[in-house]
Amino acid sequence: MGTERKRKVSLFDVVDETSLSAKIVKSNGAMGNNNNGGSSLINRWNGKPYSQRYYDILEKRKNLPVWHQKEDFLQVLKKNQAIILVGETGSGKTTQIPQFVLEAVDLESPDKRRKMMIACTQPRRVAAMSVSRRVAEEMDVTIGEEVGYSIRFEDCSSARTVLKYLTDGMLLREAMTDPLLERYKVIILDEAHERTLSTDVLFGLLKEVLKNRPDLKLVVMSATLEAEKFQGYFGEAPLMKVPGRLHPVEIFYTQDPERDYLEAAIRTVVQIHLCEPLGDILVFLTGEEEIEDACRKITKEIGNLGDQVGPVKVVPLYSTLPPAMQQKIFEPAPPPLQEGGPSGRKIVVSTNIAETSLTIDGIVYVIDPGFSKQKVYNPRVRVESLLVSPISKASAHQRSGRAGRTQPGKCFRLYTEKSFNQDLQPQTYPEILRSNLANTVLTLKKLGIDDLVHFDFMDPPAPETLMRALEVLNYLGALDDEGNLTKLGEIMSEFPLDPQLSKMLVVSPEFNCSNEILSISAMLSVCMYAVKEFMCPIRSSSATVLYGSHAPGWHVPSDSKEAQKAADEAKARFGHIDGDHLTLLNVYHAYKQNNEDPSWCYENFVNHRALKAADNVRQQLVRIMARFNLKLCSTDFNSRDYYINIRKSILAGYFMQVAHLEQSGHYLTVKDNQVVHLHPSNCLDHKPEWVIYNEYVLTSRNYIRTVLDIRGEWLVDIAPHYYDLQNFPQCEAKRVLEKLYRKRERRKEENRNRK
DNA sequence: GAGCACTGC
Numbered sequence: 001m002g003t004e005r006k007r008k009v010s011l012f013d014v015v016d017e018t019s020l021s022a023k024i025v026k027s028n029g030a031m032g033n034n035n036n037g038g039s040s041l042i043n044r045w046n047g048k049p050y051s052q053r054y055y056d057i058l059e060k061r062k063n064l065p066v067w068h069q070k071e072d073f074l075q076v077l078k079k080n081q082a083i084i085l086v087g088e089t090g091s092g093k094t095t096q097i098p099q100f101v102l103e104a105v106d107l108e109s110p111d112k113r114r115k116m117m118i119a120c121t122q123p124r125r126v127a128a129m130s131v132s133r134r135v136a137e138e139m140d141v142t143i144g145e146e147v148g149y150s151i152r153f154e155d156c157s158s159a160r161t162v163l164k165y166l167t168d169g170m171l172l173r174e175a176m177t178d179p180l181l182e183r184y185k186v187i188i189l190d191e192a193h194e195r196t197l198s199t200d201v202l203f204g205l206l207k208e209v210l211k212n213r214p215d216l217k218l219v220v221m222s223a224t225l226e227a228e229k230f231q232g233y234f235g236e237a238p239l240m241k242v243p244g245r246l247h248p249v250e251i252f253y254t255q256d257p258e259r260d261y262l263e264a265a266i267r268t269v270v271q272i273h274l275c276e277p278l279g280d281i282l283v284f285l286t287g288e289e290e291i292e293d294a295c296r297k298i299t300k301e302i303g304n305l306g307d308q309v310g311p312v313k314v315v316p317l318y319s320t321l322p323p324a325m326q327q328k329i330f331e332p333a334p335p336p337l338q339e340g341g342p343s344g345r346k347i348v349v350s351t352n353i354a355e356t357s358l359t360i361d362g363i364v365y366v367i368d369p370g371f372s373k374q375k376v377y378n379p380r381v382r383v384e385s386l387l388v389s390p391i392s393k394a395s396a397h398q399r400s401g402r403a404g405r406t407q408p409g410k411c412f413r414l415y416t417e418k419s420f421n422q423d424l425q426p427q428t429y430p431e432i433l434r435s436n437l438a439n440t441v442l443t444l445k446k447l448g449i450d451d452l453v454h455f456d457f458m459d460p461p462a463p464e465t466l467m468r469a470l471e472v473l474n475y476l477g478a479l480d481d482e483g484n485l486t487k488l489g490e491i492m493s494e495f496p497l498d499p500q501l502s503k504m505l506v507v508s509p510e511f512n513c514s515n516e517i518l519s520i521s522a523m524l525s526v527c528m529y530a531v532k533e534f535m536c537p538i539r540s541s542s543a544t545v546l547y548g549s550h551a552p553g554w555h556v557p558s559d560s561k562e563a564q565k566a567a568d569e570a571k572a573r574f575g576h577i578d579g580d581h582l583t584l585l586n587v588y589h590a591y592k593q594n595n596e597d598p599s600w601c602y603e604n605f606v607n608h609r610a611l612k613a614a615d616n617v618r619q620q621l622v623r624i625m626a627r628f629n630l631k632l633c634s635t636d637f638n639s640r641d642y643y644i645n646i647r648k649s650i651l652a653g654y655f656m657q658v659a660h661l662e663q664s665g666h667y668l669t670v671k672d673n674q675v676v677h678l679h680p681s682n683c684l685d686h687k688p689e690w691v692i693y694n695e696y697v698l699t700s701r702n703y704i705r706t707v708l709d710i711r712g713e714w715l716v717d718i719a720p721h722y723y724d725l726q727n728f729p730q731c732e733a734k735r736v737l738e739k740l741y742r743k744r745e746r747r748k749e750e751n752r753n754r755k
Numbered sequence: 756g757a758g759c760a761c762t763g764c
Contacts, residue, residue: 123762152764169763198763289758319761352760373760386760431762443764496764620764680756699758 045139045146045162054140061138064092066242073097073240074104081210082218082237086227088244089401093221094120094127094190095135098163101186101219107162109183114159119181120188121168123196124357125151132156132165152496153616168198172205176446176493180209186217192230193222193394194356195430197440203458205447207234224394226427233458247404249366253417261369262290264414266297268367272412273302273309273345279364279409280333280346282354282402286373286388291316291349298347310334310342317350317358322609329360355398359405366403366411368396370424375434379468381672384436385698392428396420430459437461438499441469442478445485446493475656475722476503491628495621497525504653505621506630511649513642514625515634516585520650522618523584524694524706526610570605575683578643579708581650581694583683588614648718651710654692655719659704660733661689667704669696670733679705689736690715712740 043050061067066087076083077100087093098120107115122128132149141147148157150166157164166174168189175181187206192199206218220230220237231239258264265283272281285291295314302312311334317326334344348360352372374389391399396413403409413420432440441452449455452466473479476499478489485493488506495502501521508517574590576582591611594600601608625632635642659667659676665687667676678684679697682705690712693704715723716737725741728734 125763167763173764194762196762287758287760318759320759355761357761375760388760439764681758697757697759701757703757705757 043140046141048140050140053137057138061092061096064096065090065245066092066096069240069242070096070100073100076238076240077101077104077217077219080238081214081216082220082234084227084230084234084237084239085219085221085242086223086239087221087242088223088246089405090245091242093242094122094131095138097219097221098165098188099135099139101188102163105185105217107185114183115162116185117161117183118163118186118188119171119184120163120165120190121171121199121202122165123168123191123194123199125167126357127191128165128167128170129154129156132163135163135165153620168196168202172198172201172443173496175202175205176443179448180213181206181216182213184216186219188219188221190221191223192220193224193226195428195432197431197435200430200432200458201440201443203233204456205449207456208449224397224427226394229458246401247406247408249400249404249409249411251400252410252412253420254414255416257416257419258369258414261371261414262294265367265369266294266301268412268414269298269347270301270305272365272367273312273347274305276365276410278343278345279407280348280360280362281365281367282360282363283347283349283367284354284369284372284399285349285351286371287351288316288318288320291318291351294349298349307337307341311337311344312347313344314347314349317348317354319351319353319357326358329358333362352395354402355395360402361406363402363405364407364409366399366409367414368399368411369414370396370419374428375431377435377465379436379462379465381674382436382468382472383696383698384434385696390424392426393420393424394427396424432457432461433459437465437469438472441466442473442489442493442499445473445479445483445489450484472656473499475719476500476653478503491630494624494628497521497621500653500657501525502653504649504651505625506628507652508649509631509633511645511652512633512635513645513649514630514632516646517649518618518621518625518632519588519614520581520585520646521621522614523588524581525617526614571683573604576643577683577685578647579691580681580683580706581692581708582643582646584706585646587611591615647708647710648714650708651692651714651718654694655715655722657693657696658710658715659691659693660731660736661687661691662732667691668731668733669704671729673729673731674702676702676704678707679703681705682707684709712736713744716740716744 041050042048073085085093085097098118101118105118107117109116122131128149128151132147133143136143136147139147144156145158145160147163148161148165150157150164150170152167152170171187181187189199189202189206210216210218218234220234222230227239231237254264262285265285269281269283283294285294295316299312299314302309313331313334315328317329329348331346333346336343346362348354348363354360370391371388372391372395373386375384376387377384400411403411444452444455452470453463470479470483473489474481474483476492478486478492478499480486491506492499492502495505497505501524505514505517505521508514574583574586576586587606588611590604591601591606596612596615598608601611622632635645658670660670661667667678668674669676676693676696678687678691684707688709690710691704692708692710694706695704697703697705723737725734725737728737
């Protein structure tokens with residue numbers, strides 16, 4: 001996909017060997033250094049002679065750590081259904097283990113036409129893609145043939161594929177149509193320590209599947225300490241450890257707790273630059289604003305030191321940074337200002353992205369203030385939010401490891417050793433304990449898991465979170481009162497969207513506006529930050545402008561008056577006074593009408609990448625609609641009902657996210673009665689009595705973001721089961737709704753009398 | 756008139 005960020009995947013620099021070939025080489029004696037190609041052996045997988053390149057790679061692979069444990073591994077695999085394999089960074093497990101397995105397992109299936117496969121899951125798309133490419137190269141086969149990958153929007157595999165790398169979410173999707181995962185002989189869950197939502201669901205699912213499929217084998221691969229926990233969970237599965245390959249990293253703690261970690265981090269950077277030998281610095285901070293602020297301050301402070309010190313290149317790094325800017329982290333440190341002068345240094349200031357997703361070579365010093373932003377979920381108010389929280393010991397360990405990739409390094413932890421030992425939890429809470437589980441529960445139901453309370457989660461979510469999820473799905477009509485999946489729920493579960501979004505999409509043909517709802521769903525689901533940016537072209541900061549100018553959504557103009565004016569005009573062109581959802585629709589329509597032209601996007605402060613991604617999602621959604629014979633339709637644009645139908649359709653999914661304007665001038669969320677404020681990025685020109693909100697953000701105040709004006713009458717018409725006044729807290733909204741219900745009754749009465 | 760850890764289908 002074109003919107004993919006280019007990333008250097010850490011696994012990529014680990015190269016191992018193919019055991020099969022190693023064996024052949026051994027048994028053929030002279031083959032090890034037979035490089036003339038003419039009498040090469042035949043590749044078992046594609047029947048072609050091995051290339052020279054194959055042998056070249058093979059030589060390098062022979063030296064890697066995991067290679068020495070191959071026979072042990074295969075022995076254990078033969079005797080057990082499940083294995084836990086622990087390998088630190090650099091062990092080569094991701095590229096190698098699947099090849100070991102491939103060699104040892106019989107892939108013949110009862111259906112002779114097609115072989116069974118080995119699956120290896122990854123939490124991230126880029127990893128699935130790049131690792132599979134690497135392995136195809138090692139095996140001397142064409143990517144997409146014998147070795148392939150499968151990620152959202154791209155299935156690069158064929159009937160010949162025997163080894164497939166895929167995202168964990170993708171394997172979960174496959175399980176929805178193939179509950180026993182019958183096309184796989186062995187499933188390898190890689191990076192299991194990351195405990196993504198999908199990996200955790202797969203844990204529980206596979207535990208069940210293993211009971212029903214004695215021929216299936218499972219390998220759980222993980223990087224850290226939690227191996228014993230995995231072992232216990234999978235019925236005392238045997239544990240294997242593979243050493244990693246890291247240089248030693250010296251850890252330093254502060255004597256006393258730091259009051260201001262940002263200030264302390266900057267001070268530490270300056271000290272390293274003044275006192276420590278050559279080597280680049282990586283600083284972990286929590287978010288974009290903090291990072292840009294730190295970059296400015298570091299540049300300024302080191303600038304103040306004059307030319308007694310070497311020059312520095314300070315580079316920010318976070319996920320919403322455009323790819324071109326992210327590439328800067330791979331540029332070398334600046335050369336000395338004059339020949340023989342003090343050397344330069346690169347200083348990368350990054351979010352957690354540098355902890356797992358991205359590897360920067362040449363880092364010798366890591367500064368770890370001990371915080372990161374983490375998602376937390378409060379089921380009581382059904383709100384997911386981001387909070388700056390202390391990291392875990394495992395996270396601290398991972399961060400310090402970033403200093404030792406190319407040579408021995410140093411890690412400066414900006415907290416005390418006592419605090420490390422006593423205050424930090426061993427592991428970050430798995431995502432499943434920090435999320436709204438409505439979507440997960442829908443997936444589990446579709447997978448045939450009826451009894452969620454007794455489902456064997458490795459870490460069971462709070463009962464309240466599960467109850468909340470069941471309740472939401474019941475209100476949406478995806479589950480009946482007994483908690484069974486309805487026909488509607490079946491269809492909803494097929495969409496890669498949140499339940500509210502899939503509900504509004506599935507019912508949109510009834511409101512005669514599925515074309516428009518498709519576009520809005522795609523825009524909303526691309527990413528939340530894009531939504532915000534779409535709505536909000538102006539940013540006041542100065543030094544960040546450069547970086548933000550290609551951020552999703554609008555381009556951010558420089559501080560000049562003209563640029564701000566131009567951006568304002570662009571916003572006015574697309575803005576819809578009835579709400580942000582409709583503004584999104586306008587932007588999407590304008591984008592299509594202008595033939596998806598990147599320069600049109602640029603001129604109109606619209607982000608091309610984000611829109612291209614939305615378009616891609618939309619196409620996928622259209623295919624799913626077709627599968628269920630959901631018709632694509634629109635109300636006549638000139639009809640008064642055009643926007644009304646769209647708004648009603650959105651309400652059909654989002655009736656649980658409504659706020660009411662009180663006499664006092666404040667908004668209260670319906671039923672929860674939380675005081676909220678319209679996010680200033682909204683495009684409304686008035687304060688509607690009732691609004692739908694897409695997102696609840698807790699920052700300086702309680703904001704509702706991406707809002708839409710709706711009518712109270714629609715609430716009682718479209719969602720009477722939710723606006724059932726019997727179960728309603730006393731409040732202004734209730735009194736208004738009571739009036740609306742009475743009005744509705746009167747209307748009915750009049751109609752009856754007329755007849 | 757505010758300020759977005761990171762993924763994924």
